[in-house]
Amino acid sequence: MGFIIAIDGPAAAGKGTLSRTIADTYGFQHLDTGLTYRATAKALLDLGLPLDDEAVAEKTALAIDLAGLDRSVLARHEIGEAASKIAVMPAVRRALVEAQRAFSRRDPGTVLDGRDIGTVVCPDAAVKLYVTASPEVRARRRYDEIIGNGGTADLAAIFEDVKTRDERDMGRADSPLKPAVDAHLLDTSEMSIEAAFQAAKTIIDAALNRN
Known part of the structure; x- marks a missing residue:
C-alpha cells in the first residue's frame, strides 16, 4: 500500500x-472526495432520478468512476445543492467511503481531501x-x-x-x-x-x- x-x-x-x-x-495521486458526492448527485440529476430515495442514490454511488471526475463540471451550484442532500444518507456515504479507501491504496501514494x-x-x-x-x-x-x-x-x-x-x-x-x-x-x-x-x-x- x-x-x-x-x-x-x-x-x-x-x-x-x-x-x-x-x-x-x-x-x-489526488482525490477530492467531495467530488465523489457531486458526481453521484450529477448522475441522479442527469437521469431525472429522485434525490430523496436512498436506495437509488446508493446504487448510483456504487457505479461512480473515480477516474472521470471533472472539477469544472461538478463545481456547478445546483450540483452542490443536490450533493448536500445525498451526502447525509448513510448508505451513500458507505458506498463512497469504500471507493475512496480503494483509491487511497494506490501506489506510490495518495492525497485525499474532504471532511x-x-x-x-x-x-x-x-x-x-x-x-x-x-x-x-x-x-x-x-x-x-x-x-x-x-x-x-x-x-x-x-x-x-x-x-x-x-x-x-x-x-x-x-x-x-x-x-x-x-x-x-x-x-x-x-x-x-x-x-x-x-x-x-x-x-x-x-x-x-x-x-
Missing part, C-alpha cells in the same frame, strides 16, 4: 489547492492535516474567486452560506467534520498557500523519513 496523506477541513479553507500542490510535488478522511476514510493515514481558516476569511476567498472568474457575488450571502455549511458538516450524525486526534492543524487565515505548503511539506517529509 502507498503512502496516504489525509487532508480535512471546512469549505474554502484552502485544502483543495494545498492537496493538489502536495500531490504534484510528491508524484502522488472525514483522517477520522473515517483513512484513520491509519501516515499524515493527517486539518486545514482551517476563519469563516470571514473563507467567505472573502470564495467571493474573490467568483469575482475573479467574471461572476457576480454577494459577500454577505456567501458568509452566511459558509456558516450554514459549517453547521451542517460539523453537526452531521454520520461522519461529522472534526480534526482527527492526531491531525496537524494548519490555520491558513493569515497564511499564503506557499507558507501553508511549506508547513505541510515539513510534516510530510518527517513522516516519509520515518517510513
Whole structure:
C-alpha cells in the first residue's frame, strides 16, 4: 500500500489547492472526495432520478468512476445543492467511503481531501492535516474567486452560506467534520498557500523519513 496523506477541513479553507500542490510535488495521486458526492448527485440529476430515495442514490454511488471526475463540471451550484442532500444518507456515504479507501491504496501514494478522511476514510493515514481558516476569511476567498472568474457575488450571502455549511458538516450524525486526534492543524487565515505548503511539506517529509 502507498503512502496516504489525509487532508480535512471546512469549505474554502484552502485544502483543495494545498492537496493538489502536495500531490504534484510528491508524484502522488489526488482525490477530492467531495467530488465523489457531486458526481453521484450529477448522475441522479442527469437521469431525472429522485434525490430523496436512498436506495437509488446508493446504487448510483456504487457505479461512480473515480477516474472521470471533472472539477469544472461538478463545481456547478445546483450540483452542490443536490450533493448536500445525498451526502447525509448513510448508505451513500458507505458506498463512497469504500471507493475512496480503494483509491487511497494506490501506489506510490495518495492525497485525499474532504471532511472525514483522517477520522473515517483513512484513520491509519501516515499524515493527517486539518486545514482551517476563519469563516470571514473563507467567505472573502470564495467571493474573490467568483469575482475573479467574471461572476457576480454577494459577500454577505456567501458568509452566511459558509456558516450554514459549517453547521451542517460539523453537526452531521454520520461522519461529522472534526480534526482527527492526531491531525496537524494548519490555520491558513493569515497564511499564503506557499507558507501553508511549506508547513505541510515539513510534516510530510518527517513522516516519509520515518517510513
